[in-house]
Amino acid sequence: MKLVIGIVRPEKANDVLEALYKCEVSGLSMSRVQGHGGELDQVQTYRGTTVKMELSDKVRFDIAVSDDFVDTTITALCDGARTGEVGDGKIFVLPLERAVRIRTGETDMAAVTPVGA
Amino acid sequence: MPETINTGDTAWTLMSAALVMFMTIGLGVFYAGLVRAKNSLNTFMMCVAALAVVTVSWSLIGYSLAFGDGSGFIGNFDYVALKDVGFEPYGEQTVPHMVFFVFQATFCILTAALVSGAVVERMRFLPYLGFIALWSILIYPVMAHWVFGGGFLQENGTLDFAGGVPVEMGSGFTALAAAIVVGRRMDYGRRAPLLPHSTPLVLLGAGILWFGWFGFNGGSGIGTNQNGVLAFVNTLLTPAVCLLTWFMLDLIRGRKVTAVGAATAIIVGCVGITPAGGFVSPGWAMALGVIVAIPSYLLIVWRPRTRVDETLDVLAAHGLAGFVGILFIGFVAQADWNGISDGLLYGESALLGDQALAALVAPLYAFGATFVLLKLMSFGFRLRVTEREEAIGLDVTQHGEEAYISGEGAILIEPHESDQRGQRVLAGEAAV
Numbered sequence: 001m002k003l004v005i006g007i008v009r010p011e012k013a014n015d016v017l018e019a020l021y022k023c024e025v026s027g028l029s030m031s032r033v034q035g036h037g038g039e040l041d042q043v044q045t046y047r048g049t050t051v052k053m054e055l056s057d058k059v060r061f062d063i064a065v066s067d068d069f070v071d072t073t074i075t076a077l078c079d080g081a082r083t084g085e086v087g088d089g090k091i092f093v094l095p096l097e098r099a100v101r102i103r104t105g106e107t108d109m110a111a112v113t114p115v116g117a
Numbered sequence: 118m119p120e121t122i123n124t125g126d127t128a129w130t131l132m133s134a135a136l137v138m139f140m141t142i143g144l145g146v147f148y149a150g151l152v153r154a155k156n157s158l159n160t161f162m163m164c165v166a167a168l169a170v171v172t173v174s175w176s177l178i179g180y181s182l183a184f185g186d187g188s189g190f191i192g193n194f195d196y197v198a199l200k201d202v203g204f205e206p207y208g209e210q211t212v213p214h215m216v217f218f219v220f221q222a223t224f225c226i227l228t229a230a231l232v233s234g235a236v237v238e239r240m241r242f243l244p245y246l247g248f249i250a251l252w253s254i255l256i257y258p259v260m261a262h263w264v265f266g267g268g269f270l271q272e273n274g275t276l277d278f279a280g281g282v283p284v285e286m287g288s289g290f291t292a293l294a295a296a297i298v299v300g301r302r303m304d305y306g307r308r309a310p311l312l313p314h315s316t317p318l319v320l321l322g323a324g325i326l327w328f329g330w331f332g333f334n335g336g337s338g339i340g341t342n343q344n345g346v347l348a349f350v351n352t353l354l355t356p357a358v359c360l361l362t363w364f365m366l367d368l369i370r371g372r373k374v375t376a377v378g379a380a381t382a383i384i385v386g387c388v389g390i391t392p393a394g395g396f397v398s399p400g401w402a403m404a405l406g407v408i409v410a411i412p413s414y415l416l417i418v419w420r421p422r423t424r425v426d427e428t429l430d431v432l433a434a435h436g437l438a439g440f441v442g443i444l445f446i447g448f449v450a451q452a453d454w455n456g457i458s459d460g461l462l463y464g465e466s467a468l469l470g471d472q473a474l475a476a477l478v479a480p481l482y483a484f485g486a487t488f489v490l491l492k493l494m495s496f497g498f499r500l501r502v503t504e505r506e507e508a509i510g511l512d513v514t515q516h517g518e519e520a521y522i523s524g525e526g527a528i529l530i531e532p533h534e535s536d537q538r539g540q541r542v543l544a545g546e547a548a549v
Contacts, residue, residue, distance in 0.1 A: 011508040036526070044522075048532060053526055055526025
């Protein structure tokens, strides 16, 4: 049982969702974050003030999956999020100690999707 | 002022010009709300740019091509760079010629801005400026000449009160051609939803447009005459009934009345009454609210199912509604109300033919000429942003700004800290 964290470009978020649904990974959370990788800074000018944006908008996926589904999930994230340019994002995989489905009280493998894998 | 000038007429026409000018800003608000947040500034700027580009092109040449004597097809160069556009009235009018000029200028500006709705979220900004400059010289003035400047439709007897031909059918069918030549957005028709980012902005923009439309239609009598007053009143009636009809259609289709639908209905109603405003009775204006809503509603529901990404439905809201409005005059015009001509229902069949001719030639010219113009431009210029720029959004890639900026992570480049120290020294000296 692992927690897969994927940080991707906002404009690729829908492609990622589509890729995840296709391989039946349907339990996930998504949040908007700001971050900095290696990409070039955007320069913006507002009247006399010029700034470079060191943080760029990203979307973060948190996906808890059973061990068998870790590779599938990673492949889906890569397929959906890759453009080939700097700034495509990162994936982190963490061990997961416990998971509980609040509605039923089911724990661990029974609580993460896909169920029964 | 020359003696033929009527001050009341002049005052109202001046006010109307200001109202129509503000419609372009209202349109910017409306369009900005309808697109995604990352493209909202660029979309708004396309309307603002029309104020800059078209004011110049119209003053230098467009106005002369529309209102110079010329032929049945196009004007001439009599008024190039506003030569002889002074205080003496144009033709039989009772306002100074320059007042008529500025009123007409606001129409051309608004129409050019309307067209941007077809190409938002993917067209590069500089080619867009070039396009509206050429369009406001080669295409709009021709159609304006046909119905307002002594062209063949006007001679023929076609009635178009405030611009069903050049503004509404002109923008609508131009938009269709532009959407086809520029091509659809890369996310169009895929899973990614392309939703309005701010519905309150959409409603606010539609409200500003409706408000401005009282000058657009109500001012098109070029004075406070009967036709102008009738058009002013009808500009409240038709959109209100259209709005109500749209509520019904929304209820039938989805069991809920939608806000974006309401904003659209306001535009459709205003467009429908634009050509007919000064020619049909208030009762028929209300009936038009029902009649104009239905075809536009159906086209708006159907269009996203096609491969044509005419993004903000200029064709449905303007082209089709203008087409309906122009034909409607041919049926229900009443000489009792407009002092000019009766329609088919009041015993005069000739008018309907004149209206049908306008409804045929305006779409053909607007679509055909725009298609050729943009195709020719596309050989010399790249009209679209790259896929990568489209993904990031046009606000950042075209303008280097964002609509909704938090400021987090922004590092100051200019002014330098040293600049500010310099200012402090200066301020200190001044204090001493």
